[in-house]
Amino acid sequence: MIHISNLHKSYETGETTREVLTSVDLEIEEGEFVAIVGTSGSGKTTLLNIMGGLDRDYDGRVVVDDCDLAEFDESGIAELRNETFGFVFQQFNLLDHLTVRENVALPGFFTERDRQRELPDDEISPEELLHRVGLGDYLEQSPSTLSGGERQRVAIARALYGRPSNLLCDEPTGSLDHGTGLQIMELFQQLNREQSITLIVVTHEEHIARMARRIVRLEEGRIVADEPNDPVEPEASSLVATAGDAPDAEEETT
Amino acid sequence: MNASKLVRLVLQSLRRNTRDFALSGIGIVVGISTLFLFTALGSGIKSVVLEDVFVVDQLEVVPQSYDVGAFKSEGLVGGAELTDQTVDKLRQIEGVESTYPKMKLAFPASARGGERFVGQNLIVELVGDGIPPKMVDDELEDSMAFRDWSGEVTCQSGSECPAGHQCQEGTCRGESCDPREDDACPDPAYCPHDTQRCTMPVPVVVSPRLLEIYNNSLHTSLGGAKGAISNMPQLSEDALLGFEVEGIFGRSYLGESKKGDAIQRRLRLVGFSERAIDMGATMPIGYVKRFNTRFRGESSAQNYHSIVVETERNKDVSNVAQTITDDMGLTLSDDYERAQRAGLLVTIVTLAFNLIALIILAISAINIMHTFLMIILERRREIGLMRALGATKSDIRLAILGESTVLGVIGGGVGLLVGWGLIAMVDYLFQTQVGTFPFKPDSLFAISAWMPLAALGVAVIFCWIGALLPAWRASGIDPAEALTGPE
Numbered sequence: 001m002i003h004i005s006n007l008h009k010s011y012e013t014g015e016t017t018r019e020v021l022t023s024v025d026l027e028i029e030e031g032e033f034v035a036i037v038g039t040s041g042s043g044k045t046t047l048l049n050i051m052g053g054l055d056r057d058y059d060g061r062v063v064v065d066d067c068d069l070a071e072f073d074e075s076g077i078a079e080l081r082n083e084t085f086g087f088v089f090q091q092f093n094l095l096d097h098l099t100v101r102e103n104v105a106l107p108g109f110f111t112e113r114d115r116q117r118e119l120p121d122d123e124i125s126p127e128e129l130l131h132r133v134g135l136g137d138y139l140e141q142s143p144s145t146l147s148g149g150e151r152q153r154v155a156i157a158r159a160l161y162g163r164p165s166n167l168l169c170d171e172p173t174g175s176l177d178h179g180t181g182l183q184i185m186e187l188f189q190q191l192n193r194e195q196s197i198t199l200i201v202v203t204h205e206e207h208i209a210r211m212a213r214r215i216v217r218l219e220e221g222r223i224v225a226d227e228p229n230d231p232v233e234p235e236a237s238s239l240v241a242t243a244g245d246a247p248d249a250e251e252e253t254t
Numbered sequence: 255m256n257a258s259k260l261v262r263l264v265l266q267s268l269r270r271n272t273r274d275f276a277l278s279g280i281g282i283v284v285g286i287s288t289l290f291l292f293t294a295l296g297s298g299i300k301s302v303v304l305e306d307v308f309v310v311d312q313l314e315v316v317p318q319s320y321d322v323g324a325f326k327s328e329g330l331v332g333g334a335e336l337t338d339q340t341v342d343k344l345r346q347i348e349g350v351e352s353t354y355p356k357m358k359l360a361f362p363a364s365a366r367g368g369e370r371f372v373g374q375n376l377i378v379e380l381v382g383d384g385i386p387p388k389m390v391d392d393e394l395e396d397s398m399a400f401r402d403w404s405g406e407v408t409c410q411s412g413s414e415c416p417a418g419h420q421c422q423e424g425t426c427r428g429e430s431c432d433p434r435e436d437d438a439c440p441d442p443a444y445c446p447h448d449t450q451r452c453t454m455p456v457p458v459v460v461s462p463r464l465l466e467i468y469n470n471s472l473h474t475s476l477g478g479a480k481g482a483i484s485n486m487p488q489l490s491e492d493a494l495l496g497f498e499v500e501g502i503f504g505r506s507y508l509g510e511s512k513k514g515d516a517i518q519r520r521l522r523l524v525g526f527s528e529r530a531i532d533m534g535a536t537m538p539i540g541y542v543k544r545f546n547t548r549f550r551g552e553s554s555a556q557n558y559h560s561i562v563v564e565t566e567r568n569k570d571v572s573n574v575a576q577t578i579t580d581d582m583g584l585t586l587s588d589d590y591e592r593a594q595r596a597g598l599l600v601t602i603v604t605l606a607f608n609l610i611a612l613i614i615l616a617i618s619a620i621n622i623m624h625t626f627l628m629i630i631l632e633r634r635r636e637i638g639l640m641r642a643l644g645a646t647k648s649d650i651r652l653a654i655l656g657e658s659t660v661l662g663v664i665g666g667g668v669g670l671l672v673g674w675g676l677i678a679m680v681d682y683l684f685q686t687q688v689g690t691f692p693f694k695p696d697s698l699f700a701i702s703a704w705m706p707l708a709a710l711g712v713a714v715i716f717c718w719i720g721a722l723l724p725a726w727r728a729s730g731i732d733p734a735e736a737l738t739g740p741e
């Protein structure tokens with residue numbers, strides 16, 4: 001649950017101050033699938049970073065699971081990022097010197113609670129997560145050997161490690177071709193439906209946004225529209241099966 | 255982040271940048287090998303200087319002396335006197351194994367003899383001191399020869415007493431004799447005029463240096479002298495053993511003692527010892543005490559001229575020396591100071607070389623800092639990602655410092671191996687290429703267990719110094735900016 005009220009954010013560049021978010025009010029409940037759309041520079045990334053506790057320099061109130069983000073200290077906010085949110089980026093941000101499995105397990109280094117002891121049943125291994133996104137055969141490979149779609153799946157598996165209740169995705173399909181992008185969105189739909197993970201996906205592509213169940217439109221830092229959407233949901237079963245064996249070389253945009 | 259996670263994260267991160275680390279670690283390797291080499295060299299040379307060249311397993315306590323103009327006055331201005339109590343106190347210092355008081359003859363004396371070698375008797379000033387017989391026990395072939403025969407020699411039967419003595423009430427006493435008779439007493443005992451009882455000659459040891467000086471210089475220069483003295487032969491230690499002279503106590507060329515009439519006692523050379531007085535004769539201290547009482551007075555027999563202090567172990571020397579000078583207010587002889595000064599010189603030279611090593615290390619710390627700053631620039635996005643995945647600022651700092659620790663341990667370890675190799679090589683060259691010289695040691699180096707440990711510690715500390723600023727910078731990276739900025 002994320003409640004944002006009267007959020008303002010401005011950047012100071014030299015002597016000029018530019019407001020990039022103005023009076024943003026937004027309530028996202030558990031299990032929602034929200035797309036945030038808007039033109040380039042409209043403030044989508046900025047809004048997402050503030051929600052996820054990555055950017056703490058703002059005016060207004062941001063409440064996550066009944067806790068005001070402003071009240072967290074350094075280690076509290078780190079714990080929040082680690083446990084409550086999973087992040088997915090346009091650039092994947094995978095570490096090429098590690099294997100796929102090590103990449104997925106990376107958040108485990110920063111977990112304070114001992115999963116093994118406290119939550120024995122809740123534990124989902126990196127291997128299991130990679131199976132779920134259709135990459136069970138790539139465990140010991142370097143991410144640099146994978147296609148763009150596969151890399152984004154690794155990044156999603158990493159975001160899911162530690163069972164976060166929210167996935168914050170910034171242009172997750174921005175580096176992928178049309179078809180691969182849709183496959184990723186189908187994976188999100190599946191995660192949202194089957195595990196009731198809250199999904200917030202930033203995009204500037206309409207066909208991607210139409211796969212969410214709610215669309216929020218940003219224009220020059222203001223919310224100009226916020227309406228439910230009836231998503232296009234193709235056969236859910238097809239996606240995992242087709243994901244692994246589609247090496248799309250032309251997707252390499254990084 | 256707990257320690258095991260930190261270690262795993264650091265090891266994961268180190269897989270990259272191995273070339274950068276190898277390059278920046280070279281400085282650490284050079285610095286540590288230099289540091290190790292010079293520390294071991296300094297320690298090795300110091301032990302040669304202190305254990306062989308200047309012997310300092312023993313200290314000599316002397317009465318306080320003050321420089322008054324050109325004169326050195328001993329004990330005049332109220333300096334501490336060395337008495338039996340001083341000996342006891344020195345004994346009780348921790349680390350002291352034994353103490354040997356020494357006393358000089360405190361009245362005029364001379365010696366007459368030498369007919370056997372020169373054909374005519376010579377009279378010379380007799381300079382002498384007394385030491386406890388135990389002090390030279392292990393240096394003499396016949397340790398029983400150097401004994402205070404005129405003191406109380408306990409016995410159970412006459413066979414335990416020397417020639418011309420009988421066992422009476424548990425002590426050996428000389429038989430009465432007539433000094434006018436030839437062979438009044440059995441050899442080596444003789445019959446002095448004043449006591450008319452058989453007496454053993456006073457056993458005497460002299461310094462081997464005395465013989466050296468005689469053979470090397472005096473013998474040559476006296477060769478050009480007038481008369482019998484020019485015929486003096488070269489002497490050897492063996493030829494001189496058993497040599498006897500007449501000692502005249504209480505009178506010499508330079509004067510006569512204030513108290514008591516001069517007496518004549520026979521002196522017999524029983525050995526050579528490094529511990530004997532440089533120029534003169536050294537006898538058991540009992541004789542000196544009795545002579546001093548007789549010719550100078552009671553008090554002169556109570557004040558020692560010096561006390562030799564031997565320590566249990568070599569490394570106790572400096573502690574004991576400090577206790578003696580600082581806590582007890584006594585003075586040590588110049589020898590100790592000279593050795594200290596030589597040791598200090600070696601230490602200073604070692605430190606100078608170690609300073610060079612430290613400068614090398616400091617330069618490599620700067621080098622490491624550059625490397626890490628570059629690495630952090632490269633990893634900006636990765637660090638931002640880790641923050642997004644839940645790393646705290648201190649996690650980031652610890653990870654960077656952890657990488658520098660590994661660099662320090664590996665760099666230091668390789669540096670130690672290189673240092674060891676160099677030490678082995680230098681020692682080999684030293685043994686094969688450099689001719690022998692006095693006190694030439696087996697190895698120029700002395701390696702103690704603490705040295706490699708300290709070297710590793712120093713390596714790690716310098717790596718930390720280098721990584722500190724980069725670690726701080728890394729922890730300050732803003733995750734939002736690092737992740738959204740261009741790749």
Ligand SMILES: Nc1ncnc2c1ncn2[C@@H]1O[C@H](COP(=O)(O)OP(=O)(O)OP(=O)(O)O)[C@@H](O)[C@H]1O
Nearest residue numbers: 011013020039040041042043044045046047204735
């Ligand atoms: N660190 C910064 N300093 C100054 N201005 C910034 C900074 N980050 C973003 N901005 C500005 O804030 C505005 C919103 O940026 P933001 O990245 O949120 O846009 P966006 O909607 O995500 O655009 P895009 O679709 O191109 O990613 C832009 O005009 C941008 O120039």
Ligand SMILES: [Mg+2]
Nearest residue numbers: 044045046170
């Ligand atoms: Mg953006």
